[in-house]
Amino acid sequence: MSQAVELLNRGLDVFALRGLGAASLDGTGGIRIAYWESAQEKCVRLWARMDAALFTSGTAVVRAPDGSIKEEPEPTVLAWQESMRYYRMSQVTDDLFDAFRNVYLALESILSAIEPIKVGARGRAAESEETWFKRALASVADSVALDTYSAGGSGNAVHDIYDELHNRVRNRVFHAKDGLGALLPQSLESRVQVGEAKKRYSELYLEVASKQLNTPLGSGSTRLSESAMDEMREGILSRGPNLGFTSDTTPFDSADTELSPRGDPCVIVPVQAIDDPQASEGYAAVIGRTSVHEHASSVTTIGRFGLLGARATPG
Incomplete structure (x- = not known):
């Protein structure tokens, strides 16, 4: 896949020098589609990335050794430096x-x-x-x-x-x-x-x-421990996510709750999870495989695909 991205970049480089417009690739790590043929079969690989966000909040009270609540110190004035x-x-x-x-x-x-x-x-x-x-x-x-x-x-x-x-x-x-x-x-x-x-x-x-x-500085984020990341990942995967695709070409909306908003048939492909070899620690890849002969004749093209639970309607 990295070779495909490099070839696309080289093509865009040539376009720019020929005066056909300067452009750049965006979101190549988010979604990819690959197609190839062998003597036995034709293959389409759909690859997408889904990040799970965790939001937390909390409060703390600082106490002195005698149990009394310590007053918050005056904020430090941070002097500017280049x-x-x-x-x-x-x-x-x-x-x-x-x-x-x-x-x-x-x-x-x-x-x-x-x-x-x-x-x-x-x-x-x-x-x-x-x-x-x-x-x-x-x-x-x-x-x-x-x-x-x-x-x-x-x-x-x-x-x-x-x-x-x-x-x-x-x-x-x-x-x-x-x-x-x-x-x-x-x-x-x-x-x-x-x-x-x-x-x-x-x-x-x-x-x-x-x-x-002489003042505490932070990056604005907190890194979870490896064990906490594993627990979160296993919790998501234990709910049995599947891959699905449909002929529905409805434009994507982040508020969508169905793979096919207009109710078209969907193909559901069971998956297995493995550690993602192309990402940093904590990420899992889910892999599913199906033959064109196994799914409904009503789903002849791929308009939308995604990782989902049991809410889509099989075709």
């Missing part, structure tokens, strides 16, 4: 590579505020990027657990973070010299590497900035 601009832009852009660039610049900015780069008489850097970055990163090692953010390798977190962040991701995103392994925008393989690095180093920036600015 790195905040880069971090904010990394969160609002819908382009992954732009997001990574700004995360890198946010981290570079906050580290240079802590440990400035040495500047020579002419106002130019008097030390290499590597020398400064490693020194600046080492300067926060006493207050930040760098091992948490290191991809590992040498056992030296400062070296490993620099090697991954600067050499294996930053240089390959910022530069495009032929033969040096540049990371291409919208390449699925590149997106996995850049996305993982962007997430991890966003968290590193927040921790470094929190210590430097």
Whole structure:
């Protein structure tokens, strides 16, 4: 499937250069349709992603050792620092590579505020990027657990973070010299590497900035434990979801509760669940298979398909 996305991107690249209009793919991770033939059968693969959202709320009361309720302290005034601009832009852009660039610049900015780069008489850097970055990163090692953010390798977190962040991701995103392994925008393989690095180093920036600015900072989200994610997933899958499709071509509406709003016959395909090999931990793939000879002759085309329970009307 990644090959199909790459070929589509190459076609759009050619269209743009020919003056036929600039366009980009959107939502390739949400829905895909593939078709192929063999000597024995014709196959159509329908692939879609469904995310389950969890909403929680809670309150807490802080008490002193004697049981009395502690008064809420005055909120800390957060002084502005340039790195905040880069971090904010990394969160609002819908382009992954732009997001990574700004995360890198946010981290570079906050580290240079802590440990400035040495500047020579002419106002130019008097030390290499590597020398400064490693020194600046080492300067926060006493207050930040760098091992948490290191991809590992040498056992030296400062070296490993620099090697991954600067050499294996930053240089390959910022530069495009032929033969040096540049990371291409919208390449699925590149997106996995850049996305993982962007997430991890966003968290590193927040921790470094929190210590430097002397105030708690958060990403605005909470990660569930692996066991909690497993419980949620099993709860959903235990209700027996199935795959279904119908000839109904009614446009999709998020308020729909039926596979076929106009009441057309549907084909229901039982599924089995496996760990999704193309997604991060916690995701499950549900797989169903049916032959064209097994379902109703009234369902001769696929207008809508989806993951559903027992509410659709079999054809």
